[in-house]
Amino acid sequence: DAGVIQSPRHEVTEMGQEVTLRCKPISGHDYLFWYRQTMMRGLELLIYFNNNVPIDDSGMPEDRFSAKMPNASFSTLKIQPSEPRDSAVYFCASSFNSGLNTGELFFGEGSRLTVL
Amino acid sequence: AQKITQTQPGMFVQEKEAVTLDCTYDTSDQSYGLFWYKQPSSGEMIFLIYQGSYDEQNATEGRYSLNFQKARKSANLVISASQLGDSAMYFCAMRGYQGGSEKLVFGKGTKLTVNP
Numbered sequence: 474d475a476g477v478i479q480s481p482r483h484e485v486t487e488m489g490q491e492v493t494l495r496c497k498p499i500s501g502h503d504y505l506f507w508y509r510q511t512m513m514r515g516l517e518l519l520i521y522f523n524n525n526v527p528i529d530d531s532g533m534p535e536d537r538f539s540a541k542m543p544n545a546s547f548s549t550l551k552i553q554p555s556e557p558r559d560s561a562v563y564f565c566a567s568s569f570n571s572g573l574n575t576g577e578l579f580f581g582e583g584s585r586l587t588v589l
Numbered sequence: 590a591q592k593i594t595q596t597q598p599g600m601f602v603q604e605k606e607a608v609t610l611d612c613t614y615d616t617s618d619q620s621y622g623l624f625w626y627k628q629p630s631s632g633e634m635i636f637l638i639y640q641g642s643y644d645e646q647n648a649t650e651g652r653y654s655l656n657f658q659k660a661r662k663s664a665n666l667v668i669s670a671s672q673l674g675d676s677a678m679y680f681c682a683m684r685g686y687q688g689g690s691e692k693l694v695f696g697k698g699t700k701l702t703v704n705p
Contacts, residue, residue, distance in 0.1 A: 506693070516680065516695040529690040564634065577624055578693060580634035 475499070479565050479581035487589050491553040494584045497546055498567030506578060507540055507550050508564040516564075522548065523570075555588045562586070591616045593681050595696035602671045603704050609656070610666040610699045612681030618642075621685040623664040625655065628678040628698070637679075640664060671703045 478497040486492055498505050506521040520530040522542045530540070537556070542548040552559055562585050566578035592615040602608040614623065625637040640648045640655045648655045656665040668675055678700050684693040 504691070515697045518693065521691065523691075529692075531690075562632065566634070577636045577639055578634075579636070580626075582633050585632075 477565055477567050477579055477581035479563075479584050481584055482582065483585045483587075485587045485589065486555055488556055489554045490588075491551065492555045492559075492586060492588075494550040494563050494565075494586070496548045496550070496565030496581060498548070498565070499579055500546065502567035502569045502579070503545075504568045504570060504578075505542060505548050506566040506568075507548070508566065510562045510564060510583070511560075519550070519563075552586075555586075557588045560586055560588050591618070591621075591683055591685055591687065591692050591694045593683055593694055593696035595681055595699050597699045598697075599700045599702070601702050601704060602668075604673060605670055607667060607669045608671055608701065610668070610679050610681075610701065612664045612666065612696060614662050614664060614681075614683050616662075616683060616685055618685040618687065621683055623655065623657070624682040624684065624693075625653070625664075625666045626680045626682060626695075627675075628680065630677070634680075638666070668701075673703050673705060676701060676703045 480495045503524050507519040508516050510516050519532045520540045525542045540550045562583040564580050564583045566580045568578045594613045621642045623640040627635045627637050638648050638650045638653045638655050640657045647657050652669045654667045678698045680698045681696040
């Protein structure tokens with residue numbers, strides 16, 4: 474079975490440019506999470522969706538960040554305009570709800586973003 | 590608010606020995622789940638083991654076991670018979686449900702180095 478698929482794996486861009494990260498969750502999973510990982514802040518939850526609906530976006534840093542999930546098999550995280558401090562590894566993860574507090578997250582391989 | 594604390598930034602262990610990675614958590618939830626993930630240098634996040642707050646027995650998965658002490662709010666990971674391939678970052682995480690929203694928060698991680 475295919476796991477969570479993220480693209481691109483690596484992105485280098487210049488400050489001010491728009492960045493779009495993509496994620497395909499595991500089929501049948503109804504939760505999708507976007508995390509950001511940096512050395513300073515560790516793993517931070519940015520936003521999560523349940524059944525394609527954004528439930529909690531309190532972790533989104535600012536208005537420059539937006540996320541969408543138009544259908545059950547695709548999500549995007551967009552940064553516009555990008556800034557050097559956005560440089561990080563962005564992970565997408567999905568899970569199914571086998572109960573309120575079970576269902577481990579399955580992570581994609583991450584998208585490493587470098588903003589110059 | 591939920592919080593995960595991993596007090597060991599780095600740990601060293603000799604090959605074939607056992608090692609315990611510490612994790613304490615803070616939550617007001619009655620029902621929650623605890624997870625451990627491994628992140629090797631290649632960057633992917635690998636699920637290792639899960640413990641539910643109502644599970645009376647400690648979870649085990651092969652060489653991994655979770656020493657769950659609910660009253661002390663600790664969920665330490667024990668790796669038996671360490672292997673060189675166990676060298677990686679290890680993250681403790683907790684999933685709960687607060688204020689109408691799911692939260693899965695991660696600790697800062699422990700870097701484990703297995704010496705030959």
